[in-house]
Amino acid sequence: MTGVPASAAGGTGRRPAPGAKLGAAAVNQASLWNIANILTMIRLVLVPGFVFLLLAEGGYDPAWRAWAWAAFAVAMITDIFDGHLARTYNLVTDFGKIADPIADKAIMGSALICLSWLGDLPWWVTGVILGRELGITLLRFWVIRYGVIPASRGGKIKTLAQGTAVGMYVLALTGPLATLRFWVMALAVVLTVLTGLDYIRQAVVLRRKGLAAERAGA
Numbered sequence: 001m002t003g004v005p006a007s008a009a010g011g012t013g014r015r016p017a018p019g020a021k022l023g024a025a026a027v028n029q030a031s032l033w034n035i036a037n038i039l040t041m042i043r044l045v046l047v048p049g050f051v052f053l054l055l056a057e058g059g060y061d062p063a064w065r066a067w068a069w070a071a072f073a074v075a076m077i078t079d080i081f082d083g084h085l086a087r088t089y090n091l092v093t094d095f096g097k098i099a100d101p102i103a104d105k106a107i108m109g110s111a112l113i114c115l116s117w118l119g120d121l122p123w124w125v126t127g128v129i130l131g132r133e134l135g136i137t138l139l140r141f142w143v144i145r146y147g148v149i150p151a152s153r154g155g156k157i158k159t160l161a162q163g164t165a166v167g168m169y170v171l172a173l174t175g176p177l178a179t180l181r182f183w184v185m186a187l188a189v190v191l192t193v194l195t196g197l198d199y200i201r202q203a204v205v206l207r208r209k210g211l212a213a214e215r216a217g218a
Contacts, residue, residue, distance in 0.1 A: 036091040039082035043103040046075045051110050054170060059118040062172040069170045075107045076163045105133055111166045120169055121185070128189055129162065132196040143203045146210025154195045161188035 053068035082100065085091055109130055115121040140149055165188040168181035 032093055032095055034091045034093070036082040036086040036089075037093060037096050037099070039078040039085070040096060040099045040103050043075045043078045043082075043107060044099065046071050047103075047106045047110055050075065050107065051114060054111070054114050055118075059114070060172070065170060065172045069167055072107065072111060072167055072170055075103075076167070079104055079107075101137070105137075108133075108162065108166065111170060115166070115169050125185065125189060129192050132192050136196060136199050139199060139203045143207050143210070146206050149199060149202050149206065152195065152198065154191065154198060158188065158191040158195045161191050164188075 050068055050071040053064055053071055056064040056068075059065075079100075082096075086096060086100075112121065112126040112129060116123045116126045143149065161184065165181060165185040168177070168184060173181055
């Protein structure tokens with residue numbers, strides 16, 4: 001994820017068109033300190049602050065929970081914008097490729113674990129969501145020699161549902177809103193499982209095709 005000097009875009013002095021793909025040499029010359037990477041760094045820094053705010057005063061003070069929700073919301077918003085900026089303006093770096101998913105899982109994982117520790121969210125929900133995320137990450141590495149499993153629309157909807165549900169649990173909601181957040185979380189869990197199964201299917205198909213291609217070329 002990075003801005004590229006004009007010289008890296010073919011030496012013409014012209015800025016590459018938004019969304020255009022860059023070669024490996026151009027990506028390697030990209031600067032670490034670009035807006036997309038900075039947003040990712042902010043998200044990483046927000047994780048310990050979010051945990052402190054959520055657990056302050058025993059974790060049940062509505063005011064502290066509201067501040068924790070604000071930190072969580074900022075983290076979710078930066079996640080949307082850093083990805084958009086990276087794709088649109090070719091702000092790609094090795095740091096961004098590694099740090100972005102780590103930041104995503106760190107903020108979501110810390111929220112789920114804290115909420116379960118406080119007794120607001122069943123541990124099995126946290127286990128299903130985090131287990132799915134870890135499993136899919138390992139699955140991607142398993143098939144990476146054959147290709148990359150792209151993020152699906154279902155996966156993006158799943159992420160939105162998870163973020164919305166967790167955000168509602170972070171807030172000290174009561175009455176109808178507390179009931180609503182239960183159903184939003186239920187939807188998030190269902191989407192988590194379904195999209196996870198779809199990723200497994202894609203990984204199996206991708207690996208079979210890769211093995212077939214290797215045998216054909218042998």
